[in-house]
Amino acid sequence: MFAEPALLVSRLIFIGLLIEAVEVVALRATFADGGIFSRANLALLTTGTRRQMRILAESGATTSVVAAMVIQVFAALVVIVDGVGSAAGVTAALCCLGTSGYVRSRRQIGGSGAEQLTFIALVVFAMVMIAGGSRHARQVGDAFLAAQVTLAYVAAGVAKVASPVWRSGTAMTGILSTEGYGLPGIADLLIAHPLLDRLACWSVIVWEVTFPLALVAPRAMLVAYLATGITFHVSCAVMMGLNRFVWAFCGCYPAVWASAMLLR
């Protein structure tokens, strides 16, 4: 994704950053005194942690957080329009690293794997730029991101294989029955057809555990793995409300693609 900045798909994680900014602005009241992310609560939450873990955790209330997110909106828009190949795009991407890092530290809790991968991608980009931003440096950055995405899927798949709930094929019914991640219609469907749940659980497990094959398999198989990944993340967004995983993980697929091509 860094090696081919002209590609539109290389900019997907910045759509995720745009959405993050909108969501944080919607939650702005929670950063004020009395909110769940108030400075007083963050001070309690980070008590006893090391200094580097507390940097900016208590800095700024609603105004600072909103200001950071407004900057993030504009910076993300610049990258979406211009990519990370130009000076403006590079500056804007680094700006997103600053604003996203600030809100991550200021909030400490409530983060997701999507946020984590997006932030890692931004840090990797900064390291690539510090190393000169050459084509080779960008390819190394892509390879690292591809490795992280592969590790994420394999680790998640292995954790599911180790889980009796996932192995029995009842996990999806349970998750979709909750209010937080659920969709009653789908949960009812899975309850009525347990075989569907088992199929869904094992499909996810097999796809996640075998994802490394995508890096070395023939091109058609790579396309199939990535297409399945897009379907999986879009399904999770629609059914479970995990909206930003689409932009974070699918946003790193160009890095998977570029690294797979290098391995051929």
Next chain:
Amino acid sequence: MFVLVVLFVAWFAVSALNQLRAGALTARLRRHIPLGLIPLWTFFAPNPARADSRLIWREEVDGRWQHWRELQLGFGSWRTRWLVHPQLISNKAIADLVNSLLRTDAGVDDRSTVLSSSYVTLLSIVSDRSTVDRASAVQFAIVRTSKLHGRREVALAFVSEAHEVSDGSDRFTAAPAREGLAHVR
């Protein structure tokens, strides 16, 4: 370039080791490296969320405990949450605190739970919601709710101590009020 490659290899090696959740080195690194740069990728495994954690609390006013109230953060509408889902962040924040609290392996007579950052933060969150000036104490609990096969199930996961609230302030004191610690596992 060489330094960049070495840094990425080291970062990936630590990330991979961290998936095993074992080893003093990775544990130490996690305590030193901020912002979740050492990831743990498990995604709803091994224990998928099959219940919603709800934070409830009550206040003591004029010597009498009021009804339990729930911290309502709302859930995103399925029509919009595929695109924008701010409630996911606030609900996940409470879930993170709850999970951290329930992971604290303290016995019934062990008061170390009360000193955990998650306990104190949850207590602060409910104290901030106190609307009664005359409240003299506050207590919170965590309830897990699920709805499978059309049947709603409610389970009590944790009950905090009752904490006295300072006069004219919504802040609490560390000393417990009259009731003792009650854990429900």
